[in-house]
Amino acid sequence: MTTGPGLATVERADVVVVGAGPGGAAAAAHLAGRGHDVVVLEKDRFPRDxxxxxxLTPRVVKELLDLGLTDEAHGRVPGWATQRGLRIHGGSTVMELPWPTLDDWPNWGATATRKIFDExxxxxxxxxxxxxxxxxxATGPVWRDGSESRVAGVAWRDGEGNQGEVRAPVVIAADGAxxxxxxxxxxxxxxxxxMAVAARTYYRSPRSDDQWISSFLDLTDAGGNLLSxxxxxxxLDDGTINVGLGLLSTSKEFRSVSYRKLLESWATGIADDFGTTEDSRTDRIRSGPIPMGFNRTPLHQRGVLLVGDSGGxxxxxxxxxxSYAMEAAALAADVVDGAMTTKRTADLDRYDQLLRQRWGGYYTLGKVFSELVGNPTVMHICTTYGMPYRPLMELVFKLMAHLTDREPADAKDVIINTLQRLAPAA
Ligand SMILES: Cc1cc2nc3c(=O)[nH]c(=O)nc-3n(C[C@H](O)[C@H](O)[C@H](O)COP(=O)(O)OP(=O)(O)OC[C@H]3O[C@@H](n4cnc5c(N)ncnc54)[C@H](O)[C@@H]3O)c2cc1C
Structure with a gap:
C-alpha cells in the first residue's frame, strides 16, 4: 500500500538517509550515482531555510565539483556568487588573504543561501x-531483533499522521545538530x-558584490569587553549580505549573552561600511548551535553512520x-558501497576509523585553539601583535581553513600537516 507521502507503509531500500541537508543529500547523490537504491527522508519541504x-569555502567548492555541480561551483547560476578570499579585520589591521593556490583544492570560495544550496x-x-x-x-530506528544489536531501517511519520517504516540494512543519520x-x-x-552558538541575519547592501568575504575578530559586548x-x-548574489557572529563555548559569556542584541549592536557598528542599518535588514535574527570536533561518537554503530552535524x-x-558534512558523506558512500560488495557489515566500522584518521589530529588542535582563544587576553594578544605579519597570517589562514596539500610544496603546509599528524586523534 502506498501512503500520503509516496511511501509504502513498509518500504525497502539498500540505504535510508535521514535528513536532506548538505550531508544527507550528498550521501544520497553519491550512493545513487553508484546504483544503490536510496530513500531520503526530509522532515521539511524544499525550498527551506x-x-x-x-x-562555502574551497573545500565545499571541491565537493560541488566532485558532484558535477560545476556551474554552481563557478557562480555561473543565479543565486551563486564566488569570492577570491578573506578580508580579515583585527586590532588596527585589515588584510586581504586570497584563498591559497594548491594542487588539492580550488583557489576560490562561494556563497549561496541555504534555501538555494540545500535544494x-x-x-x-x-x-x-x-x-x-x-x-x-524519521521517528526512530527499527531494529532487526529484540536485542537492538543491528538496525533494520527507520520508522517515520508525516504531517497528516501517516506512519510507516523504511527497511534498509544501513542508515545514514544526517539529521543535523x-x-x-x-x-x-x-x-x-x-x-x-x-561547541559554538552563532546568529545571523540579512541586509540589502551596496557591498553584496564584494569579491571578499569579511571576518572581524574584535567582537565586544555592551561594556566594550572583548569576546571570544x-x-x-x-x-550574496541577490543584492544582500549575510551578517552574523558566533561565540565559542569556551568563552565565559557563551551562555549569558543575548546573541540577538549583540548582533544588532555589532551590525550597527559596521553600518558605515556595509549599509547594515535596521531599515535595510531583510530577515529576522536567528541563531543555532554549532557542534565541533567530533563531539558525538562513535561515528558508526549497529549499522547507523553519523554524517555532518549529527556527529559534531x-x-x-x-x-x-x-564541507565536513559533504566530505563525510562521500566517505560514508564509499564505505557503504564497499560493505555492500563484501556483504560484511563489520566493514562499516571503517567509516569511524577513516574519519578519525583524516580529521582527528586536526580537531584535537582545534580543541586546544578553542581553549586558548576562550581567554580574551590571548585573543587580544593574537589580534594586536599577530595580525600585522602577513606570512604569519597566511599560515594561520591555511591552518584555520584546513587548506594544505597532502604532498606539500610549501613550508607552511609542511608545518600544518606535521602538527596534525603529531596531535593525538580526537
Ligand atoms: C548561524 C550559523 C552559521 C553557520 N555558518 C556556516 C557557514 O557559513 N559555512 C559553513 O560551512 N557552515 C556554517 N555553519 C554550520 C553548518 O550550517 C552546518 O555544519 C551544516 O548545515 C551541517 O550540515 P548537515 O547536513 O549535517 O545538517 P543540516 O544542514 O542541519 O541538515 C539536517 C537536515 O535533517 C533534517 N532533519 C532533522 N531531523 C529529521 C528527522 N527526524 N527526519 C527527517 N529529517 C530530519 C533537517 O530538516 C535538515 O534538513 C553555520 C551554522 C550556524 C548555526
Whole structure:
C-alpha cells in the first residue's frame, strides 16, 4: 500500500538517509550515482531555510565539483556568487588573504543561501535516482531483533499522521545538530569537545558584490569587553549580505549573552561600511548551535553512520560545517558501497576509523585553539601583535581553513600537516 507521502507503509531500500541537508543529500547523490537504491527522508519541504552564514569555502567548492555541480561551483547560476578570499579585520589591521593556490583544492570560495544550496544538492541526488521524500520525519530506528544489536531501517511519520517504516540494512543519520537519531542510539554529546552558538541575519547592501568575504575578530559586548568569537559579512548574489557572529563555548559569556542584541549592536557598528542599518535588514535574527570536533561518537554503530552535524563534525577553528558534512558523506558512500560488495557489515566500522584518521589530529588542535582563544587576553594578544605579519597570517589562514596539500610544496603546509599528524586523534 502506498501512503500520503509516496511511501509504502513498509518500504525497502539498500540505504535510508535521514535528513536532506548538505550531508544527507550528498550521501544520497553519491550512493545513487553508484546504483544503490536510496530513500531520503526530509522532515521539511524544499525550498527551506537553514540558519547559516551561507559561506562555502574551497573545500565545499571541491565537493560541488566532485558532484558535477560545476556551474554552481563557478557562480555561473543565479543565486551563486564566488569570492577570491578573506578580508580579515583585527586590532588596527585589515588584510586581504586570497584563498591559497594548491594542487588539492580550488583557489576560490562561494556563497549561496541555504534555501538555494540545500535544494540544489537534494534535487541533484533525486536526479541521480535517490527517492527523496519531503515532509516526512524519521521517528526512530527499527531494529532487526529484540536485542537492538543491528538496525533494520527507520520508522517515520508525516504531517497528516501517516506512519510507516523504511527497511534498509544501513542508515545514514544526517539529521543535523540536534542529532535525533543519534540520541535514540544513546550516543551522548562529548562535553569536553568545543561547541559554538552563532546568529545571523540579512541586509540589502551596496557591498553584496564584494569579491571578499569579511571576518572581524574584535567582537565586544555592551561594556566594550572583548569576546571570544568572530563576526562575518558574506556577500550574496541577490543584492544582500549575510551578517552574523558566533561565540565559542569556551568563552565565559557563551551562555549569558543575548546573541540577538549583540548582533544588532555589532551590525550597527559596521553600518558605515556595509549599509547594515535596521531599515535595510531583510530577515529576522536567528541563531543555532554549532557542534565541533567530533563531539558525538562513535561515528558508526549497529549499522547507523553519523554524517555532518549529527556527529559534531564542524571545524573548531572557524565554524565551517558544510564541507565536513559533504566530505563525510562521500566517505560514508564509499564505505557503504564497499560493505555492500563484501556483504560484511563489520566493514562499516571503517567509516569511524577513516574519519578519525583524516580529521582527528586536526580537531584535537582545534580543541586546544578553542581553549586558548576562550581567554580574551590571548585573543587580544593574537589580534594586536599577530595580525600585522602577513606570512604569519597566511599560515594561520591555511591552518584555520584546513587548506594544505597532502604532498606539500610549501613550508607552511609542511608545518600544518606535521602538527596534525603529531596531535593525538580526537
Ligand atoms: C548561524 C550559523 C552559521 C553557520 N555558518 C556556516 C557557514 O557559513 N559555512 C559553513 O560551512 N557552515 C556554517 N555553519 C554550520 C553548518 O550550517 C552546518 O555544519 C551544516 O548545515 C551541517 O550540515 P548537515 O547536513 O549535517 O545538517 P543540516 O544542514 O542541519 O541538515 C539536517 C537536515 O535533517 C533534517 N532533519 C532533522 N531531523 C529529521 C528527522 N527526524 N527526519 C527527517 N529529517 C530530519 C533537517 O530538516 C535538515 O534538513 C553555520 C551554522 C550556524 C548555526
Amino acid at each position: 537553514k540558519v547559516c552564514g551561507d559561506g 540544489t544538492i537534494a534535487r541533484h541526488a533525486q536526479a541521480r535516482g535517490a527517492h527523496l521524500v519531503e515532509g516526512v520525519a 540536534g542529532g535525533p537519531l543519534a540520541k535514540h542510539l544513546g550516543s551522548p554529546r562529548r562535553p569536553e569537545r568545543p 568569537g568572530y563576526g562575518w559579512v558574506f556577500p 563534525m564542524v571545524n573548531p577553528f572557524n565554524g565551517e560545517g558544510i
